[in-house]
Amino acid sequence: MEIETRQAALCLIQHGNAFLVAEIQDPQTNLVLHRPPGGGIEEGETPEQALRRELREELGITLTAILELGTVDHVWFWNGREVRERAWLFLASSFDDAGLSRGECPELVEADGQRIKTVWRPIEENILSLPPLCPSCIAEFLK
Numbered sequence: 001m002e003i004e005t006r007q008a009a010l011c012l013i014q015h016g017n018a019f020l021v022a023e024i025q026d027p028q029t030n031l032v033l034h035r036p037p038g039g040g041i042e043e044g045e046t047p048e049q050a051l052r053r054e055l056r057e058e059l060g061i062t063l064t065a066i067l068e069l070g071t072v073d074h075v076w077f078w079n080g081r082e083v084r085e086r087a088w089l090f091l092a093s094s095f096d097d098a099g100l101s102r103g104e105c106p107e108l109v110e111a112d113g114q115r116i117k118t119v120w121r122p123i124e125e126n127i128l129s130l131p132p133l134c135p136s137c138i139a140e141f142l143k
Contacts, residue, residue, distance in 0.1 A: 005073070006085045009051035010038035011066070012142060015094035015103060018120035019142060022108045023131065028080045032131040034121055036138065037108060047088035059106045063096040074135040089141055
């Protein structure tokens with residue numbers, strides 16, 4: 001049986017020396033992860049189209065200048081199962097949105113109505129007091 005790889009587009013929205021992440025909590029283990037906003041790529045969409053759609057739907061924002069950084073293949077665990085994912089990473093500036101440029105943290109609203117807190121996470125690596133990043137290599141793209 002072949003294991004499917006989820007296709008996702010994630011946006012590293014930078015504000016000063018920080019980037020926006022959602023604080024997601026695994027419903028089975030209660031482990032908190034920091035994950036950039038974005039989501040799954042639907043059939044017929046390019047990664048950039050998916051990212052723009054997800055940002056509009058979940059955060060209510062439209063960013064104009066988005067730079068593709070590359071892709072990362074990674075494996076993470078969520079809700080008791082292994083998730084294989086190819087994530088397209090994009091970089092954007094908070095200055096494209098009035099609220100983000102003031103350092104506001106918009107609430108992320110999932111399609112099912114679930115509300116998720118966002119925070120500005122410092123770019124520096126190895127901050128032991130912060131939850132793990134997902135994907136874990138994101139900080140490398142911000143250097």
